[in-house]
Structures are given as structure tokens and as C-alpha cells.
Amino acid sequence: MTAVSIVFIVMGNGYLVQPYSANAIITVVVNIMYISAFFWASSAKSVSFHHTMREAQKKAEAAREEAVLALRQVAMLLDNSGQGFLFFGPDMMVSGRYSRACVSILGREPAGRNVAELLFPGNDDMGGLMSRSVAGACAAAAQGDVIRAEVFLSLIPKDIDVDGKSLEAQYIAVDGGVMLVLSDVSDRKSLNAAIASEQRRMEMILTAVTDRDDFFSAIDEFRAFVAEGAAAWREKTVPDIYRAVHTFKGTFNQFSFKTLPAALHDTEARLREVMDGGGGQSIADVADLVFATEWGAILDDDLSIVSEALGADFITRKGVVSLDPELAVRFERFAANHLQAGDLSQEERGVLVELSSIRMAPLRHALMDFNRLTRQISQRLDKEVAPLQVIGDDVRVDPDRFGPFMRSLGHIFRNAVDHGIEHPDDREDAGKSRAGNIVCKVAYDSQGLTLVISDDGRGIDAEALRQRAALRFPGEGAETWDLADLVFKDGLSSRDEASAWSGRGVGMAAVRAACAALGGDVDVSTEAGQGTTFVFRFPAMSARVAA
Amino acid sequence: MIPTPLSVLVVDDSIIAQKKISALLDELGHTVVGLASNGAEAVTKYIHLMPDLVTMDITMPGTDGIVATQRIVEKYPSALIIMVSSHGQEGMVMAALEAGAKGYVLKPVEKDKLKDMVQKVVDRYVLRS
Structure with a gap:
């Protein structure tokens, strides 16, 4: 309404600076009449100033309430999305505002803690990498370089294991820091792991059947390794025992064993540390380290997969009605000795040749x-x-x-x-x-x-x-x-x-x-x-x- | 949007990787103006060719990709260098970014990944300047 009046006045003034023609004067007078009529009309409606102010105040209040409600709704959405949202700055400290799920996902209140310590507890290397990424991202963002910030943040791992959970993380550069969005994907991961483990189980059973000889001779060899124990390594070197562990790892991996390859991998890693540490430890200590693991129990555990599927005596019979190996060796010797004799028939010779290489x-x-x-x-x-x-x-x-x-x-x-x-x-x-x-x-x-x-x-x-x-x-x-x-x-x-x-x-x-x-x-x-x-x-x- | 054709220097100690990245860049409408198979050669060729963009392998015999990036950026701060890295090289990528590289792609280099990274770098550093 006021705007309309001002337009009228400006128009009036415009005319006023023109030479005073009769038309112009009439126009001005008409305009003034319009304005007066307008103000009269307004007051006639009895709209008091006080009332107008109260209306405005009410509206402002409503708008504020609406904003608070909207904020609450956003917070509710964030809190109930199941995802964790939190902020941290270049100092890596998590701010006081975070969604409720952060606490359950991370297993503790994140506010005021170092975010690298929350995501990668005890892993200083990863903490260092993360704080360098964040520093690089914040510096880039401060210069308005969003792409560079994104590139830096992409170097932080997105798949994280915290507190026994598998998390997926997303890092987004925001004003003066980084927003972290966390999702708990443990259920999906454990389903995938279950599928993979079932596949491995089937592979192992299949191997035991199709590759019987190698399967059982590898087991025999490993059982001998375990039975001889640390004593067998006294005269050897650390690299010797390391190689043995490494080869067993490869063999049992090939046969899709469930736990044994991973356990051997751990031992191998520890031996690697010993070797990289300058070789201060004696072979006896190192061998004790290797045989501290209950290898027999792990092997039996893995083999139970096969015996459950194929029956307990599959393992004990080694898959075949077999000839006692000692007996086979005796047959071979017997055959070899008799082949030396001259007066043999064609058939006898044939049988003896077969027999002499019965195990070949x-x-x-x-x-x-x-x-x-x-x-x-x-x-x-x-x-x-x-x-x-x-x-x-x-x-x-x-x-x-x-x-x-x-x-x-x-x-x-x-x-x-x-x-x-x-x-x-x-x-x-x-x-x-x-x-x-x-x-x-x-x-x-x-x-x-x-x-x-x-x-x-x-x-x-x-x-x-x-x-x-x-x-x-x-x-x-x-x-x-x-x-x-x-x-x-x-x-x-x-x-x-x-x-x-x-x-x-x-x-x-x-x-x-x-x-x-x-x-x-x-x-x-x-x-x-x-x-x-x-x-x-x-x-x-x-x-x-x-x- | 019409893609900006860029002149590119491809740095990799593997001839096969050089070929592969060059072919991808070609498909994306860019022109490979030079090849280098180690860091020292990369620095020399950069000064000589002044390409719009460099793809830089990290582990190379002699001068590696990080040192080469550092030397190029020292002289030419606006150089656009994209690192080509393998999984598990995050620390080295970080060092390269801190040395002034603009981005990175993971091996094996695929067309879409390379396209996205080049596009990002072009949008940010070429069109706006």
C-alpha cells in the first residue's frame, strides 16, 4: 500500500517539474485526491498501528517456531536414518553436534575426541594418513578448491572395522572442516562372508575328492611337521622355517582350507617381523614361536568340514582302499629284485614292471x-x-x-x-x-x-x-x-x-x-x-x- | 559441452601402460604429445613440451613420480599432474598430492575413471582460469 502511494507522489513530482500546463495541474490535483482517498480508506477500516505490530510479531514467532520445528525434524531425520553424521575440523576433533547413531556405531560419545582415534584406534599410520588428508582438504577448501579437497579426502579408507562392526564412511568437505557420514554395513558384510565361506567349504570338499592324493599327502606332511615340532629345527635357520610355513600356507590355500592358511599367514607375518628385526632371536626361540600355535587342532577343525560332508572314515581311509605305503615299498623292492633274474615270461616281466613302480x-x-x-x-x-x-x-x-x-x-x-x-x-x-x-x-x-x-x-x-x-x-x-x-x-x-x-x-x-x-x-x-x-x-x- | 582437447605427456615405465593410457586419452579426444619412462625424462620432456596435462606413474626406476612431480611443480606451479597409482600406495599418493599433483587414478586405468578425473581437473583448473 505504501509503495503504491510513493509511486503516486513520484509521478506527481515528475509532473510538477514540467511547465505548469492546465492538464498537468489537474493531474497533480487528481493524484493528491487519490492519496487522500487512500489514507482515508485505510483509517476507515480501523487498522490500528498496535494491532499491525502484534500481527507482525505473531508471524515472526510462527516463522521461528516453524524454523525450530524444521531443524528438529532434520535432527530427527538424521538421528533416525541409522547413519552417523558428525563434523570435525583440521585439528581432527569431533564437534559437539553429531547424530545419535554415531554413539551406537562408534561405541562411544564422539564429541571432543580425535576422529582418527575413533575410526582407526591404535593405527598411527592410518591416523597420520588421515590427518594429512584432512589438512590437505581443509587447505584446498579454504581456497575454494572443492575438487582438490575431494581428491585429498578420497585417500582415507571408506571401509572401516570399528568395535567389531563393518562401517562404510563418506567424507565431505564443508565450511572449515569435514562432515563424516557413517553407515553400519555389518549385516551385509557378514552375509557376504557367509556366502564366501560356504563357497570355500564346497571347494575344499571337492578338492578332497578330486585331488585326493595331493590333499592327503599335504596333510601327512603337515602332521609330520607338527609332530616333529620345534626340535627338528635346531640345526636350521630362521629363513628355513619361514619357507616351510610359507609353503604350507600356499598348499592349504590351494586346497581351500578354512582356517589353516590364515593362521599360517599370521605366523609367517610374525616370522617376517623377526627377520626384519635384525635376526637377534635364536632359531630355538623362533621355532617355539611357530609351534606355540595348536596346529593339530586347527587342522582337525578344518578337516571336520570334509568328514561331515563325506563321512568320518573318508579322512582315516584317505579316500581310497589303499595299500599300506610300507607294503608298497616292499612290493617295489621285491619286483625290482626279481626283474634282475633272467628267466621271466613276458607276462611275469610286465607284472613286475608295473609292481616296481606301483607308487609312481x-x-x-x-x-x-x-x-x-x-x-x-x-x-x-x-x-x-x-x-x-x-x-x-x-x-x-x-x-x-x-x-x-x-x-x-x-x-x-x-x-x-x-x-x-x-x-x-x-x-x-x-x-x-x-x-x-x-x-x-x-x-x-x-x-x-x-x-x-x-x-x-x-x-x-x-x-x-x-x-x-x-x-x-x-x-x-x-x-x-x-x-x-x-x-x-x-x-x-x-x-x-x-x-x-x-x-x-x-x-x-x-x-x-x-x-x-x-x-x-x-x-x-x-x-x-x-x-x-x-x-x-x-x-x-x-x-x-x-x- | 564440448570437451577441451588437451596435450598430454604420459609417464610410465611400462610400455604397455604407456600404450594403454595413450589409447584411452586418444579415445577421450586428447592428444598425447610425449611419452616418458622415468621421472627424470618426465621433467625434461615437460619443460620441452609444456603439455596441458601429465599422467604420472608413481614407482619408476631412478627418479620416481613423486620427485618428478615436485620438480615440475616447483618450476611450473600451474602444472596439471594426475598420478597413476596402485592399491596400497595411498601414502605415496598423499606425498604426490602434497607435492602439487592435482589428482590420481588407480590402476588398472579404466576409461571412465580417467575421464572423470581429467574432467574434474579440466573443469577446475582449465576452464576457470
Whole structure:
């Protein structure tokens, strides 16, 4: 209403500065009449000033109440969303305003506490990384650089385990600090874990059936390791026992055992610490450390999965109606002795030859068994690997003698898939088939047994390995080592972190040791972008060609 | 919106990775003007080529990606460097960001991830300046 009056006055004034025409004067007078009429009309309605003020006050009050209610509703929404919302500044201290769920999610009142301490208790490295991220993000945000702030915050882990819960975190740069949104995803995680564990259980049962021989000989070997205990290691070194643990870990991982690989992994990690700590501890102390774990109980626990599914006597019978191994050895000796005799019929000779190698197993089968390992690893690494090709002579070997060597080959296949074979896209870019190829060749002649394992992956960067070796083993002349020295050096890995699948650089040393134990030697060659080839040679008499 | 074609220097000690990243950048409409396979080469080529953008591997023989980033940013504070890193290298990425890198992508480098990061960096540092 007032605005309308002002327009009139301005208009009037406009006319007033014009020369006083009759029309203009009439217009002004009419305008003044309009204004007067307006004020008269207003007062005629008896709208008092006091009343107007009270109305305004009421409206303001209502608006304030509405705002408070809205805030309360927002708080209620935040409190009941099940998510935790909290704020912290560059000093990492959580502010006093947070949603109720924070307390249940974090297990304590967050206000005034260090947020890194809440999310990563006891993990100083992660705390340091987080406070550097937050400092970088706050500095960037202060300069209006939201993108940079976002980049810094993206370095903080989003999947967090706190207080036995699995949390998902979201970090958002806001004025002068960071907003943290927490969701408890434990239920979803535990469902996924249950599915994964069921898959592993099925894999283990399947392995026990399809890979019976290796499955049980690995168990026998591990039981012997446990039975001999710490005493067997008195004359050995810490790296020896470390290698043994590492190889068992790989073997039982391959057989999809439930708890044993993880327990061995923990022990391996502790041994690594001892070795990195400068070797101040005696082998006796270290062996005691290894055998402090109740390995037998863990093994039996894992094996109960198989016996529950396949019946208790599956384990005790080792899956077959078997010949007593001692008896088998006696049969072999008997056959070998009688083969020396000259006057044998064709049939007698045939039976004795079979009998003399009753325990010998085809090398081809043992190699084909690594198909499952390469398939498992390639699936988990999103890679593609064609089925293993095994070509060459049908050679049989004594499983007791060759068992440890064959199991150590898991390291070769594991490394081939993990480090050698590239991702399918990368392979395609390099003009290769999307699926990597691993080929095993077996040859047997008067010189002995030759086993060649080659992949068509990216090859080994010998120079990088040499530099790493020079750093890790200063003063040992690593600069002049050849590829085999580097590849088989104990404790040297081409990766910074050991993954669950690739090792810590001890596996390859175990392969060479197992090969040497059979009187064999190994050579390696590589070509960048073309692949890597391992050649194992064993003296004659360590195997025989099938008749 | 029309994408801004950028001139890019690709730094990686793996020839395959160089090829792969170059092909992706090409698909995204950018021009790879140079390749470098270690940090020292990256610094030299940067000064020589003055590219709009650099993709920088972290672990390389000799001078690594962090030191190279530091040297480039010291001379050219407005350099746009995106780190190419692996899982588990968060600490090194942090050092690179603190040294002045603008962003990072995780290996294996995928088209969408690279596109998003380049777009973010372009929106923030190229169009507005």
C-alpha cells in the first residue's frame, strides 16, 4: 500500500517539474485526491498501528517456531536414518553436534575426541594418513578448491572395522572442516562372508575328492611337521622355517582350507617381523614361536568340514582302499629284485614292471592339478588364463620323493598368474590373446628329466628386481646377480606388499630348495612383454617313462 | 559441452601402460604429445613440451613420480599432474598430492575413471582460469 502511494507522489513530482500546463495541474490535483482517498480508506477500516505490530510479531514467532520445528525434524531425520553424521575440523576433533547413531556405531560419545582415534584406534599410520588428508582438504577448501579437497579426502579408507562392526564412511568437505557420514554395513558384510565361506567349504570338499592324493599327502606332511615340532629345527635357520610355513600356507590355500592358511599367514607375518628385526632371536626361540600355535587342532577343525560332508572314515581311509605305503615299498623292492633274474615270461616281466613302480604317479596329472590354482587366482584377480597345456613324455615319478617339489611349483604358477599374465585388456592392447597361456613340457631321456614351465605374460623386469635387491641386500653385490639369482633370492619380491595370493618373495627360494633336494637345478629366462620360462633339470633315475 | 582437447605427456615405465593410457586419452579426444619412462625424462620432456596435462606413474626406476612431480611443480606451479597409482600406495599418493599433483587414478586405468578425473581437473583448473 505504501509503495503504491510513493509511486503516486513520484509521478506527481515528475509532473510538477514540467511547465505548469492546465492538464498537468489537474493531474497533480487528481493524484493528491487519490492519496487522500487512500489514507482515508485505510483509517476507515480501523487498522490500528498496535494491532499491525502484534500481527507482525505473531508471524515472526510462527516463522521461528516453524524454523525450530524444521531443524528438529532434520535432527530427527538424521538421528533416525541409522547413519552417523558428525563434523570435525583440521585439528581432527569431533564437534559437539553429531547424530545419535554415531554413539551406537562408534561405541562411544564422539564429541571432543580425535576422529582418527575413533575410526582407526591404535593405527598411527592410518591416523597420520588421515590427518594429512584432512589438512590437505581443509587447505584446498579454504581456497575454494572443492575438487582438490575431494581428491585429498578420497585417500582415507571408506571401509572401516570399528568395535567389531563393518562401517562404510563418506567424507565431505564443508565450511572449515569435514562432515563424516557413517553407515553400519555389518549385516551385509557378514552375509557376504557367509556366502564366501560356504563357497570355500564346497571347494575344499571337492578338492578332497578330486585331488585326493595331493590333499592327503599335504596333510601327512603337515602332521609330520607338527609332530616333529620345534626340535627338528635346531640345526636350521630362521629363513628355513619361514619357507616351510610359507609353503604350507600356499598348499592349504590351494586346497581351500578354512582356517589353516590364515593362521599360517599370521605366523609367517610374525616370522617376517623377526627377520626384519635384525635376526637377534635364536632359531630355538623362533621355532617355539611357530609351534606355540595348536596346529593339530586347527587342522582337525578344518578337516571336520570334509568328514561331515563325506563321512568320518573318508579322512582315516584317505579316500581310497589303499595299500599300506610300507607294503608298497616292499612290493617295489621285491619286483625290482626279481626283474634282475633272467628267466621271466613276458607276462611275469610286465607284472613286475608295473609292481616296481606301483607308487609312481604320472607327472602330467600332478601338473594338470595346478589348473584349479591358476583358475582360482585368475578369477580373483579378474584375469583370464587358458587351461594349462601339458605336453611331452608320459613320465612317472615317485610321489614321496617328488611331492615337496611338485607342491612348491604352486609358487611358479601363482607368480605366473599374479605377476606374469597381464589383465585381459592390457594383453589385447599388446596384441596377445585375452587369456594368458601357461605351458608345461615334460621330457625324459638318458640325460634325465626336464620340466619346462613357461608363460606368455609381461616377463620379469630384471633391472627393477636388481635395484630392489641392491636396496634390500646392500653390500652383497646384487648389481651383478643374474636373473636366476634375483628370482630365487630369499626374501625378494617384485611387489611391495604381499597379497594373499602372491608371496613375500620366499616362495621362489622354496622352489629352488625343493629342486636341489632332488639333485636338480633350475634356470630362468625372460623377455619383456613375451613371457618367462623356467627350466628344471633332474638327473636320470629320478623318474621313469611309462612303459 | 564440448570437451577441451588437451596435450598430454604420459609417464610410465611400462610400455604397455604407456600404450594403454595413450589409447584411452586418444579415445577421450586428447592428444598425447610425449611419452616418458622415468621421472627424470618426465621433467625434461615437460619443460620441452609444456603439455596441458601429465599422467604420472608413481614407482619408476631412478627418479620416481613423486620427485618428478615436485620438480615440475616447483618450476611450473600451474602444472596439471594426475598420478597413476596402485592399491596400497595411498601414502605415496598423499606425498604426490602434497607435492602439487592435482589428482590420481588407480590402476588398472579404466576409461571412465580417467575421464572423470581429467574432467574434474579440466573443469577446475582449465576452464576457470
